[in-house]
Amino acid sequence: MTLNATTSHTVGPYYHIGLTWLNREDMTVAATLGERVAISGQVVDGNGDVVNDAMLEVWQANAAGKYDHPEDEQDKAVDPHFEGFGRVPVDAEGRFRFTTIKPGSVPGLKGTTQAPHLVVLVFARGLVKHLLTRIYFDGEALNGDDPLLACVPAERRSTLIAKPDAQGVHQWNVILQGTDKETVFFDY
Numbered sequence: 067m068t069l070n071a072t073t074s075h076t077v078g079p080y081y082h083i084g085l086t087w088l089n090r091e092d093m094t095v096a097a098t099l100g101e102r103v104a105i106s107g108q109v110v111d112g113n114g115d116v117v118n119d120a121m122l123e124v125w126q127a128n129a130a131g132k133y134d135h136p137e138d139e140q141d142k143a144v145d146p147h148f149e150g151f152g153r154v155p156v157d158a159e160g161r162f163r164f165t166t167i168k169p170g171s172v173p174g175l176k177g178t179t180q181a182p183h184l185v186v187l188v189f190a191r192g193l194v195k196h197l198l199t200r201i202y203f204d205g206e207a208l209n210g211d212d213p214l215l216a217c218v219p220a221e222r223r224s225t226l227i228a229k230p231d232a233q234g235v236h237q238w239n240v241i242l243q244g245t246d247k248e249t250v251f252f253d254y
Contacts, residue, residue, distance in 0.1 A: 090152040093166040097147040100129025100167030104235045105228055109160045112244020116160035120190040124152040131170025168203060174213045181208035181215065188240055197251045201238050204229040218250050225249045
């Protein structure tokens with residue numbers, strides 16, 4: 067018997083078939099604990115062209131800083147009204163908006179503390195695999211001590227920071243490639 071490598075395929079254009087039932091643009095319900103935040107933005111490529119078939123998948127801790135996952139063994143309360151997961155498609159203009167809660171800080175490696183953040187996976191046609199990034203919150207006191215954010219060159223950190231506009235909606239864009247404003251993505 068011989069083993070052959072599987073050919074590489076891109077994520078799309080049919081990645082969404084069978085997955086749309088997981089779409090959730092509001093990750094909260096009335097009883098969810100914590101400060102609600104809305105995050106809005108646009109997905110574009112390196113030329114500034116709209117990516118109109120992208121989907122963002124969001125994972126996060128609850129307001130107390132605990133993930134709703136069996137591997138999170140912290141002695142913090144699980145919010146039974148918050149799963150910490152959402153999936154958001156973009157519209158024809160590549161725009162997205164979702165509502166969640168601002169997560170609490172979570173432990174990092176070697177006794178460090180991570181600033182409140184959202185983990186975001188980006189799926190789109192043409193990607194061989196999804197991209198992994200984070201959203202941090204502008205003005206958060208723990209941003210300066212976050213070990214992962216500290217690994218990002220200072221001039222690129224702004225691509226990971228959501229900033230509130232005049233209406234309080236946090237603005238954060240995904241720029242896929244090709245410019246000095248490209249969103250920072252992480253290997254995993």
